[in-house]
Amino acid sequence: MGKKMTYYDSIAQQYKKSKQLPFRLHIEAYTYFHLVGNLVGKSLLDLACGEGFYTRQFKLQGAARVIGVEISEKMIELARQEEAREPQDIEYILGDVLELDKIDSFDLVVASYLLNYAQTREQLLKMCQSIFVNLRPGGRFVTINNNDSQPPQSYLTTEKYGFIKSTDSPLIEGTPIQYTCTIPGSDQKFRFNNYYLSAATYEWAFQSVGFKEVRWQKPIVSPQGVEEFGQEFWQDFLNCVPIVGIECLK
Ligand SMILES: C[S@@+](CC[C@H](N)C(=O)[O-])C[C@H]1O[C@@H](n2cnc3c(N)ncnc32)[C@H](O)[C@@H]1O
Numbered sequence: 001m002g003k004k005m006t007y008y009d010s011i012a013q014q015y016k017k018s019k020q021l022p023f024r025l026h027i028e029a030y031t032y033f034h035l036v037g038n039l040v041g042k043s044l045l046d047l048a049c050g051e052g053f054y055t056r057q058f059k060l061q062g063a064a065r066v067i068g069v070e071i072s073e074k075m076i077e078l079a080r081q082e083e084a085r086e087p088q089d090i091e092y093i094l095g096d097v098l099e100l101d102k103i104d105s106f107d108l109v110v111a112s113y114l115l116n117y118a119q120t121r122e123q124l125l126k127m128c129q130s131i132f133v134n135l136r137p138g139g140r141f142v143t144i145n146n147n148d149s150q151p152p153q154s155y156l157t158t159e160k161y162g163f164i165k166s167t168d169s170p171l172i173e174g175t176p177i178q179y180t181c182t183i184p185g186s187d188q189k190f191r192f193n194n195y196y197l198s199a200a201t202y203e204w205a206f207q208s209v210g211f212k213e214v215r216w217q218k219p220i221v222s223p224q225g226v227e228e229f230g231q232e233f234w235q236d237f238l239n240c241v242p243i244v245g246i247e248c249l250k
Contacts, residue, residue: 006071006072006073007072007192007193008050008071008072008074008075008192009072009073009074009075010074011190011191011192012051012072012074012075012077012078013078014181014183014188014190015050015051015075015181015190015192016050016051016053016078017183017184018162018163018181018182018183018184018190019053020184020185021161021162021163021181021182021184022161022162022225022228022229023161023162023237025222025225026221026222026224026225026228026229026234027219027220027221027222027225027234027237027243028112028144028219028243029054029057030220030221030222030225031144031217031219031220031243031245032054032110032112032142032144032245033057033061034217034220034245035142035217035245035247036058036108036110036142038062039058039061039062039063039108040061040062040063041062041063041064042062042063042064042107042108043063043064043065043066043104043106043107043108044058044063044065044066044067044106044107044108044109044110045066045067045069045103045104045106045108045109045110045134046058046066046067046068046069046110046111047069047097047100047109047110047111047114047130047131048069048070048071048097048111048112048113048114048117049068049069049070049075049076049079049092050070050072050075050079050112051075051076051078051079051082052068052078052079052082052083052090052092054110054112055068055079055090055092056082056088056090058110059088059089059090060088066088066089066090066091067090067091067092067093067103067104068090068091068092068093069092069093069094069095069097069100069103070092070093070094070095071094071095071096071097073094076092076094079092080092097111097114097127097130097131098123098126098127098130100130100134101130101133102133102134103134104134105134105135105136105139106134106135106136106139107135107136107139107140108135108139108140108141108142109131109134109135109139109140109141109142110141110142110143111131111141111143112143112144112145113143113144113145113146113194114127114143114145115127115128115143115145115202116145116146116148116177116194116195117194117195118195118197119174119195120173120174120197121173121197121201121204121205124197124201124202124205125205125208125209127205128205128206128208128209128211129209131209131248132209132210132211132250135250136250137250138249138250139250140247140248140249140250141211141246141247141248141250142245142246142247142248143245143246144243144244144245145243145244145245145246146165146177146194146242146243146244147241147242147243147244148171148196148197148198148199148202149199149244150165150240150241150242151240152165152167152171154239154240155167155242157236157237157239157240158236158237158242160233160236161236161237162181162182162184163179163180163181163182163242164179164180165177165178165179165180165242166178166180167196171196172196173196173197173198173201174195174196174197175195175196176193176194176195176196177193177194177195177196178191178192178193179191179192179193179194199216202246206248210250211248211249211250212249212250213248213249214246214247214248214249215246215247215248216244216245216246217244217245217246217247218238218241218244218245219237219238219241219243219244219245221234221237221238
């Protein structure tokens, strides 16, 4: 797979810093690991692995073999720097999931915030095919994704968590949804786009490639997050969830 300039090359450092926002740890990661389950001895393919934030944690949690695939050269450079600093035997591959063939049959394929980069149903289908072909029978796909079913009227309610979404036009298939994120401990902001595709289109793509079961998981707050910030603090997030977990069984 050839090298491509991608938008994440320009925001790689900022995105990495945004992983320190409390909602990342107490909701995003907590929900993600809840779905991923016990990793001991498992093989795992992390698609759109970014700078390896989760990839490293999967290995630390006991996965036997972990491979990360990422389209942004800058993001994967950060992941490889971390691997060189503290080797964990993780392989990072520069590549586009839209052009990905079979690497192996994995117990798990995971991908946080990949599918929301599909701009058309055809691209979503292609991503799902790349996922499906890399899973063993009985294997699972787990993802955290933009929640396309969140009503735009509630987009500003997440400001206190360090990000908001916005859109210039009504949500139809392919509409860009802009995320504006604050870097923790600063006034600096950075932006990136996701793309709207309906939940029905997601269901169609999962079923078309052959997944037997699909389960949507509402985000959950960690007990530590409740203890530290109080239940009330998280209520706006939980009332109109901006992100969602999905689990598919092959
Ligand atoms: C929001 S970041 C998430 C990174 C990482 N999964 C995490 O949660 O920290 C989305 C990542 O998806 C990558 N990406 C987008 N489209 C991709 C594609 N077609 N193939 C591979 N990576 C892609 C971007 O470069 C970016 O690093």
